[in-house]
Amino acid sequence: MLIVGHDEVRSLLDGREQDILDLIAQAYRLHDAGRSAVPHSVFLRFPEERANRIIGLPAYLGGSEPVAGIKWIASFPGNVARGVERASASMVLNSMADGSPQAFIEASLISAKRTGASAALAAGLLCAEPEPTGISLVGLGPINLEVLRFTAVRLPSLRTVAVYDLDAERARTFAERVIREVPGLTVTVADSAASALGAHSLVSLATTAGTPHMDLSACRPEATVLHVSLRDLTVAAVLEAQNVVDDTDHVCRERTSLHLAELDTGGREFIHAELGALLCGSAGFRRDPGSRVVFSPFGLGVLDLALAQWVCDRANAEQAGVRVEGFLPGSASPGGRRAGRPGHRSPDRPAMPAQPGGGLDALAGDAAPGASLP
Structure with a gap:
């Protein structure tokens, strides 16, 4: 052993x-x-x-x-x-x-690194052209640190990071850690979630939310949202966006935002593609650069x-x-x-x-x- x-x-x-x-x-x-x-x-x-x-x-x-x-x-x-x-x-x-x-x-x-890598792969495939120069992180724990670490490799165009957490001290120490561990990025601590959501066209949500509480009205119209936490977004926010998941059957359970959307609509037609099919080039999915796209990975x-x-x-x-x-x-x-x-x-x-x-x-x-x- x-x-x-x-x-x-x-x-x-x-x-x-x-x-x-x-x-x-x-x-x-x-x-x-x-x-x-x-x-x-x-x-x-x-x-x-x-x-x-x-x-x-x-x-x-x-x-x-x-x-x-x-x-x-x-x-x-x-x-x-x-x-x-x-x-x-x-x-x-x-x-x-x-x-x-x-x-x-x-x-x-x-677990953290495979989650960060998964989110970064999705960001690289889904972000509207040109590649983003900044990313917003809401919920500042180990997961969003890994999301940033891997996304900075997948999208070397990144230059700036906006971060937000309810715990101001947590946000400050997170920003300091980013400066140490992901060099070359300028970090700004946002004073509200809305400010962070609107700061950049690429957003990662990794909070401890147990029930949906957030819409995407503060996000840019062309935003790519990495919905890593799975339970932040309201059903309306999910249904208004293009949705990409890692596995449809897995993500529509345990009262995730997408599970609630399925219960609300009676189907899964609001899910447009799976990440594996995108990577294989077989998804038939076209990113609408004028609308928001949400990536929701349950974790495989x-x-x-x-x-x-x-x-x-x-x-x-x-x-x-x-x-x-x-x-x-x-x-x-x-x-x-x-x-x-x-x-x-x-x-x-x-x-x-x-x-x-x-x-x-x-x-x-x-x-x-x-x-x-x-």
Whole structure:
């Protein structure tokens, strides 16, 4: 059994934005081609603490050497007030030869980075010409930081960032972190959500909203809105926009804004395309440059699998992580057998080169529990 902790995951992923973008794009293409299995996520809720939940996302990603596993991600919004990250996550990767668990990986960064990469891919495909020079971020937690990090790589035209959070101190520290970690951008702290929404034609929403509370009237007419939190927008706002999702069946559940729109209209005709089909060039979707487009990603377990598999491969190659002998029956070895890989990288999935050297009160925080973060 290979165990890879948070710090080692970070060291393997830091600075790999373009590689991760390529990896996530290919996972979407495989999913669009039907070479995946993504059951609905399982939500564990607690009768006494309805705001808290733990979500299980099992998945299978095909290819010539497939991978299977599950992500188990907890969302406890009250953590933020205690100075603790809202979400924590872990992943188990299983052998496709005998089904046995082969790796246990701390997955909060995997989850955040695949979410950021997904949003950035959508931004690159959906933004009206010319490419935007600025982006607005509403809800300032780890997810929107990763959205910015990946979007700056996907859209190098970005020069300015407007940020807003109900917590002014959180907004200030977020702006300082952007200056340190995403160099070359000018950061402005907006004094209201409306001001942030109207500042740029590209907007990312990653709040902890549990119910819809926001329309798009403050956005520019041609805005591209990355609705990462999934529950910010009113039904009317959804129905007035062009809508792109990661997976129609997944996004229309758990009372997301799009699920509510489906309940309101009795159908899903307001959804115009899926991201995988756009990446494959098979969607038949035309962006109307004079109207707003909303990208709403529920978050697919195959994205976590693709990135976790790469982390596992690199950990094995670099002898990172901890190898536990005797975890499985009959697996102990006097010679100290190295933990087996849960699968080799499929030729269908791009390799990553080795790393050198080894109501407005909802507008605070991070992606909504059970939205695209899982």
